[in-house]
Amino acid sequence: MSKTFLIDTTLCTACRGCQVACKQWHDLPAEKTRNMGSYQNPADLSYTTYKLVRMTEEEIGGKLHWLFFPDQCRHCIEAPCLETAYDENAIYRDEATGAVLYTQATKALDAEEIIGSCPYNIPRAGLDGTLTKCDMCNDRIHNGLKPACVTTCPTGTMNFGERDEMLALAETRLKKVKQRYPKAMLLDPDDLNVIYLTAFDPALYSEYAVADAGRSPRKASASRIAASDKNMTRSEAIRKMMGPFGKLMKA
Ligand code: SF4
Ligand code: SF4
Numbered sequence: 001m002s003k004t005f006l007i008d009t010t011l012c013t014a015c016r017g018c019q020v021a022c023k024q025w026h027d028l029p030a031e032k033t034r035n036m037g038s039y040q041n042p043a044d045l046s047y048t049t050y051k052l053v054r055m056t057e058e059e060i061g062g063k064l065h066w067l068f069f070p071d072q073c074r075h076c077i078e079a080p081c082l083e084t085a086y087d088e089n090a091i092y093r094d095e096a097t098g099a100v101l102y103t104q105a106t107k108a109l110d111a112e113e114i115i116g117s118c119p120y121n122i123p124r125a126g127l128d129g130t131l132t133k134c135d136m137c138n139d140r141i142h143n144g145l146k147p148a149c150v151t152t153c154p155t156g157t158m159n160f161g162e163r164d165e166m167l168a169l170a171e172t173r174l175k176k177v178k179q180r181y182p183k184a185m186l187l188d189p190d191d192l193n194v195i196y197l198t199a200f201d202p203a204l205y206s207e208y209a210v211a212d213a214g215r216s217p218r219k220a221s222a223s224r225i226a227a228s229d230k231n232m233t234r235s236e237a238i239r240k241m242m243g244p245f246g247k248l249m250k251a
C-alpha cells in the first residue's frame with residue numbers, strides 16, 4: 001500500500017517551515033521575489049520551489065479569515081502527467097511508496113503538454129525544459145525518515161504514513177473540524193496520495209485546490225487515443241480532443 005500525506009490546513013499557521021525545509025533538503029536556491037500585496041512569498045511554484053504556502057484573505061460570514069494552503073504535488077493514484085508522458089525513463093512511479101517521480105529525461109518531453117495535463121497545475125520547467133516538482137522526499141522515506149516538510153511542521157498540519165492510517169486520521173480530523181466548520185471537507189481523498197482538509201470551499205484557498213477537470217481528462221484521454229491510433233501523434237490527438245482550443249497550442 002502506498003504512503004499518503006494528510007495536510008490539515010485548519011492547523012496551519014503559515015510559518016513556512018515546510019517551504020524552507022523542502023529547499024534545504026533538495027539544496028534548492030532562494031528566488032528573487034517582490035512584494036505582491038500578500039504575505040505569500042514567492043508568488044508561485046517554480047523549477048526551484050516544490051512547496052509553496054499559498055495565502056489568501058477572505059471575508060466569510062462577516063469575519064476575516066486567513067486561509068493557508070501548503071501546495072505541492074498530490075502524487076495522484078492515477079497520475080495524468082505520467083500517463084501523458086508515456087515514457088517511464090522520464091516520469092515513473094515508485095511502487096514501494098506511490099511517489100510519482102520525474103527524471104532528467106523530462107527534458108525531452110513536451111513541457112507544455114505535461115504541465116497542461118496536471119489537474120493541480122504542479123510541474124514547472126527549467127530553462128532547458130527539464131521538469132521538476134515535489135518528489136515526496138523519496139530518498140528520505142527509503143531511509144526510514146519522513147518527508148522534510150512533515151518533519152519540520154510544528155503544528156500537526158503535515159502528516160505522513162501508510163495510506164490506511166492517513167485515511168483514518170483524515171476521517172477523525174474531519175469529524176472534529178466539522179463541529180466548528182460545518183462545510184469542512186477532504187479534497188479528492190480517493191484519487192490522491194496527498195489529501196487536504198479545508199474548513200471552507202477549497203476554491204477560496206487556491207485555484208487548483210481540487211482537480212481542474214478542464215485540464216487533465218481531455219489530455220489524458222487524448223494520450224490514450226494516440227496510443228491506439230498509429231497514424232496520429234499524441235500532440236495531434238490532444239489538439240483533436242481540444243477542438244478549437246487545440247489551435248492555440250504550440251505546433
Ligand atoms: S510548517 Fe506546518 S504550520 Fe508551518 S506553514 Fe508549513 S504546514 Fe503550515
Ligand atoms: S499532481 Fe500533477 S504532477 Fe503530481 S502526480 Fe498528479 S498529475 Fe502529476
Ligand code: SF4
Nearest residue numbers: 022134136137147149
Ligand atoms: S515531500 Fe519533500 S519534496 Fe515534497 S514538498 Fe515535502 S519536502 Fe518538498
